[in-house]
Amino acid sequence: GAVVSQHPSWVICKSGTSVKIECRSLDFQATTMFWYRQFPKQSLMLMATSNEGSKATYEQGVEKDKFLINHASLTLSTLTVTSAHPEDSSFYICSANGQNNQPQHFGDGTRLSIL
Amino acid sequence: QKEVEQNSGPLSVPEGAIASLNCTYSDRGSQSFFWYRQYSGKSPELIMFIYSNGDKEDGRFTAQLNKASQYVSLLIRDSQPSDSATYLCAAGVNDYKLSFGAGTTVTVRA
Numbered sequence: 001g002a003v004v005s006q007h008p009s010w011v012i013c014k015s016g017t018s019v020k021i022e023c024r025s026l027d028f029q030a031t032t033m034f035w036y037r038q039f040p041k042q043s044l045m046l047m048a049t050s051n052e053g054s055k056a057t058y059e060q061g062v063e064k065d066k067f068l069i070n071h072a073s074l075t076l077s078t079l080t081v082t083s084a085h086p087e088d089s090s091f092y093i094c095s096a097n098g099q100n101n102q103p104q105h106f107g108d109g110t111r112l113s114i115l
Numbered sequence: 116q117k118e119v120e121q122n123s124g125p126l127s128v129p130e131g132a133i134a135s136l137n138c139t140y141s142d143r144g145s146q147s148f149f150w151y152r153q154y155s156g157k158s159p160e161l162i163m164f165i166y167s168n169g170d171k172e173d174g175r176f177t178a179q180l181n182k183a184s185q186y187v188s189l190l191i192r193d194s195q196p197s198d199s200a201t202y203l204c205a206a207g208v209n210d211y212k213l214s215f216g217a218g219t220t221v222t223v224r225a
Contacts (some may be wrong), residue, residue, distance in 0.1 A: 006158075011166060013135070032211055043203065043217040093158045099210045103149060109158040 003027055004096050006107025014115055015086060021079045023094030023109045029074035030096035034104065035067075047073040050077040084114045118142055121204050121216035129224050136219050137156040138204030141185065147207035148180055150189045152200045153218065159203055163189060194223045221224075 003026040011019050012072035023033055033050040048069050049057040070078040077096075081088055091111050095104040119140045120177075128134045140148075151159035165171045165178040165187070168224050177190040187206075191198055202216040 034212070035195075044215045046212065048214060091158075103147075103161055103164045105161060106158040106210065108153075111156075 002104060004105050004107040006094055006110055010106055010111045012113045016083055019081045019084055019112060021092055023077045023107050025075045025096045032097045033071060033077040034095045035069060035079050036093045038093060086114045089114045118214040119204055119206050119216040120192050121219045122196045123217055123219060125220040125222055127224060128194050129220045130194060130196060132194050134221050136189040138187040139185055140206040144208055145206040148187045149205040150178060151203040153203055154200045196223045196225050199223045203221055
């Protein structure tokens with residue numbers, strides 16, 4: 001089945017640091033990727049939709065200047081959390097849709113802890 | 116009103132029993148429906164998807180969709196301790212964006 005790889009799996013860094021998370025589709029071309037955030041004991045909240053070759057579409061309340069998304073190829077999307085603060089600590093998960101209406105498959109997630 | 120609603124649980128069932136999970140959605144434009152399983156600390160794993168009214172079976176799992184009632188369910192037969200997890204219901208619209216429910220936590224007692 002479709003495999004989505006996410007890296008890194010765990011990040012601990014100081015407040016003010018910028019953190020980049022990579023999401024790769026390994027065996028298919030992903031025209032669309034999604035970035036989610038999940039706080040403890042809560043459901044997934046969609047942050048943005050990443051489209052290859054165009055600007056990402058952000059959900060209401062998500063700061064596009066803080067969460068930079070780049071989808072430069074059909075197999076890679078990156079999320080950069082700029083000037084991260086403790087309230088940005090969360091579980092960030094990407095997912096990818098292949099072509100032909102295939103269901104979304106998730107990466108393993110990145111647990112971000114800002115000290 | 117949340118777009119996708121689930122009973123939060125926890126739902127506790129004995130090993131070998133049937134676990135029944137329910138989900139309702141508010142957007143009548145939703146065309147695709149998914150059940151994901153999420154173990155603690157892990158990312159969601161797709162277990163079932165359904166697009167048409169009726170039942171869809173895959174091994175011990177059966178998804179049921181009733182678009183008129185805006186209702187989706189998941190049955191887990193012969194529940195095993197390894198089925199203990201949080202189950203997320205999701206509804207999709209044309210551009211593949213998914214709205215997730217809060218999840219139902221299932222505990223299978225050995």
